Amino acid sequence: MATGARPAAQNSVFETAYRKLKDSVSSVDANAFQATSFEEVWRAAEEIEEAHKARGNLRNMRRIEPFLKSLENYSKVVEILCNGTPYLPWIWAPIKLMLQLANQYTTIFDKLLEAYRQIAEVMPQFGRLQLVFQDDPNFQIVLGMVYSDILEFHRRAYKFFARKLADEQHDDELERLAEKRQEGTCEWVFRNALFQAWKGDAHGDPVLWVKGIPGAGKTILSTYIIRKLQEEGRFTTAYHICNSYTTGKHLLGEIMRSITVQFLRSNLDIASYIFENYANKGLTPSATRVKGLLEKLLQTIPSIRIIIDGLDEYPVSDQRTILNELLSLSKLASGQCRILFSNRESENINKRLNGRPTLSLRDQNADLTKDIELYVHAELDSFRHDFGDPLVDKIERQIVAKADGMFLWVRLIMQSLEQCHSQQELLDAVATLPEGLDKAYKRILDDLRDRSSDKSIRILQWIACSFRILKVHEIKDGIVFQTPGIALSEQTKLVDSFWEHCKPLIEKGPKNTLDFVHYSAKEYVLHETSGPFLDSSEAHYGLAISCMNYMNSSYCFIDPQNTSNALTIRVLRGYHGLHHYANKFWFQHLLQYAKSGDTVEDEELDEPLEEIREFWKQEPGSGAEKLKLDDTTSADKIRAQLKVLDSIPIAQGMGLDILTFQKFLSQENSSHQAPENLKSDELRHDPTHFSEISQRYQNIVRNLIHCSPDSLPEGVQHYELQSFKQTYLDSAFICRYRECPRYSDGFGSSEERHNHEKIHTKPLRCVDPKCDFFARGFTSKTGLLKHNRKYHPLPEETAPPAFEPRKLPEVVPVPSPVQIPQPAPPRVEVIPAPVVPEPHDREGPNKPATRRRVYNRAEGLRRHKLSHEDPKFFCPQEDCGRAFYRPDLLARHEFQHQREVTQA
Structure with missing residues (x-):
């Protein structure tokens, strides 16, 4: 060749x-x-x-x-x-x-x-x-x-x-939780009479409430129940494990969609029905629509078991709504749908579930004690070689006796015993075991204060007060940026094990995230019971400073003195790993700090705010004036929200631009554009350079992800590229719709992102290529139909003009004198008001006068004029041949023929 x-x-x-x-x-x-x-x-x-x-x-x-x-x-x-x-x-x-x-x-x-x-x-x-x-x-x-x-x-x-x-x-999180269960534990629940009645009695109460104190092992018990029901195969099982980091306005929809997807995966034979009646019509999976679908599915799927764990971790305002909707499902399908709730007690939950069959873990003391014995015995097995069976058996008995049914307490204690390196240290630690979770947390926090107070507090601040769960590298970089004047470099970057001295209070989770060992630990460090150990206002202040310092370091992306290769190396070496989080949340942390009620006048804010001012294209606050919002009340709400920053005018102006820009992008005209068009709009309308910086950063990340070993950038080693991909790949491709939670925490591939972004687009388009909504589309069939009726009506859909009778001019007769005969008065002829013909009206001897039609839009007048021309479009269907003067009307007419064929 x-x-x-x-x-x-x-x-x-x-x-x-x-x-x-x-x-x-x-x-x-x-x-x-x-x-x-x-x-x-x-x-x-x-x-x-x-x-x-x-x-x-x-x-x-x-x-x-x-x-x-x-x-x-x-x-x-x-x-x-x-x-x-x-x-x-x-x-x-x-x-x-x-x-x-x-x-x-x-x-x-x-x-x-x-x-x-x-x-x-x-x-x-x-x-x-x-x-x-x-x-x-x-x-x-x-x-x-x-x-x-x-x-x-x-x-x-x-x-x-x-x-x-x-x-x-989908079961990864379930599997991760299931691995924490000690073999042999939780088995008692399938012998429990209340659980057996819920599981198998089609005529009993379809709801079971499993309740217990924090740390009693409710979630591990739930995962065991889910796994066993799945293994038995007698039931269609669905579950949802609630998490305090799940934020937004659609928590109910999140649960409904999760359950529905699991039902569909277990019953693929109904997938065609879902496609034809929902997906193929472009219907969005709103909570109401999914609930309607779920109700239909419950009528066709036998023996359904639903497990909802940790509902108490969701905001109180959502708990009642979620409970009401889920309980309504249990009333359907003649008792075939049975729901188990596993959570702590709370006011809203108690009101709705009191009176239902309740399995209280407090009442299962004997079973829980046996489970704790199994867990402690397995955990202390590694101590037997160094300290001998007699001592370890004694310690085991003491721990079990003080556990009081709390697995989490035992887990914290076992991890603290790992620091003991002699028999005396072990005996002293056991002799002073704290009673209850709060005292166990207090002991850990006291130890943190003694060892490395400042860094420990910063780590816990990031985990407790971030707006989403964070990855190890994000917290690692955030701590460095929290110190004014320090830039991120090879000398200042922390080692990967920087957080391990905070064990056992925090632990590594899925996708290399860091989180508290239990939701109750987060509550404790922020509650007055602990001091509080963390002041949320101070935490948001620290995170705001850190994020602003990072954003100031990102100026290099628009600095013409930096070469493309130099920027690539900076990204590769992890100097911008905090970008996605800081870019989205820096101002939210500042605003949250300002809402604390304290007087917001801090000289330490002056320098980072002055530096970040350089990212504005004009004076902060002036950019918002050029962004037209559809709803005038939105601008008033934004200004009201920013009143807490009255003492810092520059920050208030920045906030006005940022929040107005975000609202502008979420409007109908912008929020459902194709991602490529949306990014162009961002660059054009953003009052700052942040959109430009983010797109350049994302382009570099994408190039590095796709980089092969034989095409490395100059100065880059193969091991550096592999390390970069290992750290950043799983969230490198962020959603390009700014209002989406995945805007700051992305996907592992562009294909995953593409599939996700479909939920942001509007698939139902107007058929008229000249109409604005041909490109923008609608999310629902109802919206499209309303649009067509208003702007593209079929002739038979056009309502006749309202009849408005015209009043004749009132004629007042003049009385004639009787004594003087007068000739008959001339006949009074009433002439109607003159009608000005429209310029496009056809002339004709018999054409009646009509009222002049008025249009609000030039497009409407143009379409009306077409109705006075000879039709140019004809239906090709045999025995029809109907004529139309617009192509969109012909298209809709042909669709009627297609539907008739389908229905036949």
Whole structure:
């Protein structure tokens, strides 16, 4: 084959197909694909065949041989074309992963092998064709098209398996909680009479309340119940575990959607109904609509069990609404839907659940004591080698006796005992065991004060008062920026273990996050019982200072003196890991501090505020005047909200611009645009440079994520790139809609983000290309219908003009003198008021005079004029032939024919 320059068209096909597949897979899989040889694919196929033989379950793996051989010949032909690019391994590498994933599902595995067999049958003999057409540019384009088709097949296959795996990953949090359960514990609940009645009695009360004090193990018990019910397979089980970090106005909708999705995954036969009646119509999953769907599902799915854990962690204002809606579901389906609530007592919950069957963990003292014995015995097992059985058995008895049914208390105590390195230290620690959770927390906090007070307080401030759960690297950077005048560098960055001295009060969670060991720990450090240990006002002040200091460091992204490579290295080395959080919440922390009620006059704020002022395109506060809000009351609400910053005019002006800009982007005209258009609007209307900075930062992150080992930027080592991806990949692709919670905590791939962003768009569009709503669309069918009736009515939908009778002029007769005869008075003829004809009215001898129609919009007048012209559009349907003067009316008319055919 000719070794000259690749044709541009052919090269573009290879590049497009490669990028499309790479953007769809995780970085881990992308790296694996790049390093996979063709021999490894053969080996993987042989290993799977051997595994099937061992199980006595042969799947005829020979079906894949023709495909692999054809692919091997093809790869030899395109090898020169792909020379110097990362394209070649992506031809065969996905096959290995597809086989490994499909191997878990017999039916899917067979279909995959059959698909490979069919592809092999139509693959050309490239070796022979090369001898004849090797110098023909069209042949090279054909090679690119084959490459594109193979990669597209694997992209779709990967997407399918990603969905299957996502279904399994839905249980990741449940699995993480289940791993905390000690083997043998919680089993007593399935022997409990109240639980048995709830689980199996279709005629009893469909609701069971499991209540207990903080730290009693309610969530672990709930996860055990969920897992056991799933394993039994007799019930369709759904669950929702509430979390205090779940914020927003739609907590009820969050629960309803979670439950509905789980029901759909368990009953795929009703998926077509959901698609036709909901998804295909573009209906948004609002809480009301999902509840209506859920009620229909409950009528068709037998033996439903729903578990709701930790409702007390949600705001009090939401608890009552959620309880009312969920309890209403339990009344449906003739007792087939049964709900278990597991939570602490609270006023709202008590009002709604008192009188329902209640399993109080306080009343299960014997069962809980046995469970705690099992847990303590297992935890102390590692102590027996150093301290001997007699001493450890004695300590075990003392801990169990003081536990008082609190697993969390035991867990805190066990972790504190790990600091004991002699028998005397162990005995002293056990002799002074604190009673209850509050005293256990107090002991831990006292110890933190003695060891490293300032850093410990900052760590706890970030965890307790952040607006979302934070990752380790975000807190690590935030602590550094909290010190005025310190920039983030290799010398000032903290080590990854910076937080471990705060154990056991905090722990690492999923996706490398840091959180309190229990919700009650967060409550304690902020409550007066602890002092409070943390003052929320001071915490928000510290976080505001930290975020502002970071934002000031981000000026480098718009500083022309910084090269692209220099910025890439800064991002790669983690100097901007706090960006997504600080960019969204710096002003919210400042505002929250101001709302504390204290006089907000702090000289320490002057310097960061003056520095951050440089990011404004004009004087802070003036940008809001140029942003037109649909609702005039919104501007008044924003100004009222900012009254607490009267003493800091510059901050008040900044807040006015920021909050008005956010409101502007959430309006109808902006909030449902395509993401690309929305980002352009942000750059155009943002009173600051923050949007520009964020987009440049995100572009650099995306380039680094997609960077392969053979295309590293200058000065970047391979291990640095791998470390960066490991730290930042799982949330690198943020949602591009600013009002979304995922705007500051993104996704692991652009494909995940794309699927998420569909919920922000309006899928139902006006059919008239000239209408504004052809691009903007509607979220509901009702909105589209109202729009059509108002602006694009069918002739039969047009209401006749209202009848307004015209009053005749009143004629007052003049009396004639009787004595003087007069001739008969002339006949009075009443002439109606003159009618000015519209300029486009057709003239005709018999055309009656009409009232002049008035239009508010020029577009409306233009459309009306069309009705006076000869129709140009005709229905192609046989036996119809109806004429229309607008194409959108014809389109809607044809839709009526389609619906009639569908209904027939």
